[in-house]
Amino acid sequence: KQEVTQIPAALSVPEGENLVLNCSFTDSAIYNLQWFRQDPGKGLTSLLLIQSSQREQTSGRLNASLDKSSGRSTLYIAASQPGDSATYLCAVREYGQNFVFGPGTRLSVLP
Amino acid sequence: DGGITQSPKYLFRKEGQNVTLSCEQNLNHDAMYWYRQDPGQGLRLIYYSQIVNDFQKGDIAEGYSVSREKKESFPLTVTSAQKNPTAFYLCASRDSGYGYTFGSGTRLTVV
Numbered sequence: 001k002q003e004v005t006q007i008p009a010a011l012s013v014p015e016g017e018n019l020v021l022n023c024s025f026t027d028s029a030i031y032n033l034q035w036f037r038q039d040p041g042k043g044l045t046s047l048l049l050i051q052s053s054q055r056e057q058t059s060g061r062l063n064a065s066l067d068k069s070s071g072r073s074t075l076y077i078a079a080s081q082p083g084d085s086a087t088y089l090c091a092v093r094e095y096g097q098n099f100v101f102g103p104g105t106r107l108s109v110l111p
Numbered sequence: 112d113g114g115i116t117q118s119p120k121y122l123f124r125k126e127g128q129n130v131t132l133s134c135e136q137n138l139n140h141d142a143m144y145w146y147r148q149d150p151g152q153g154l155r156l157i158y159y160s161q162i163v164n165d166f167q168k169g170d171i172a173e174g175y176s177v178s179r180e181k182k183e184s185f186p187l188t189v190t191s192a193q194k195n196p197t198a199f200y201l202c203a204s205r206d207s208g209y210g211y212t213f214g215s216g217t218r219l220t221v222v
Contacts, residue, residue, distance in 0.1 A: 049210040
């Protein structure tokens with residue numbers, strides 16, 4: 001059964017720092033991987049979707065990489081801002097299966 | 112603008128009462144999902160539907176029921192059999208690129 005973990009569980013950084021969030025999954029035969037952000041009391045907002053054939057995706061200050069063989073994905077946030085404070089979740093999907101979500105990393109960017 | 116609408120935003124249920132959470136999408140997505148989120152826990156799948164008039168149980172279906180009579184609508188009923196229904200409920204749909212789009216959620220509280 002696919003399991004998804006995210007490290008660290010919480011992270012606090014000063015504004016302007018570049019940071020990396022990690023996502024690990026146990027079964028490397030995934031179809032795709034998606035990163036989300038969730039603000040307190042809100043739904044999930046999609047950030048980046050990486051197909052299994054891709055190595056990375058970029059959107060603005062965000063870059064997500066995928067290494068299927070090692071069962072890892074990283075979300076890189078450049079020049080962090082207080083508005084980036086949220087919980088970040090990754091989810092992986094195997095062929096013919098539903099997405100499995102990680103527990104999330106709670107990010108605080110301090111002004 | 113296309114998206115997923117969940118209503119109500121807040122819902123209060125008395126003991127022994129059934130309540131229904133609404134989820135409507137105008138994205139023309141075939142697949143729709145219901146998740147439950149508890150504090151400090153990840154998202155858990157309640158029910159999902161790949162196509163109209165068909166739905167499948169997820170990991171925690173007991174005490175819940177759904178219907179899928181229209182492509183746009185996937186309501187969730189929390190029955191009196193669900194002994195601990197207080198949680199944040201999220202509806203999602205999946206697009207042809209196989210990524211998820213989420214609604215803004217319904218917070219259900221037992222009073």
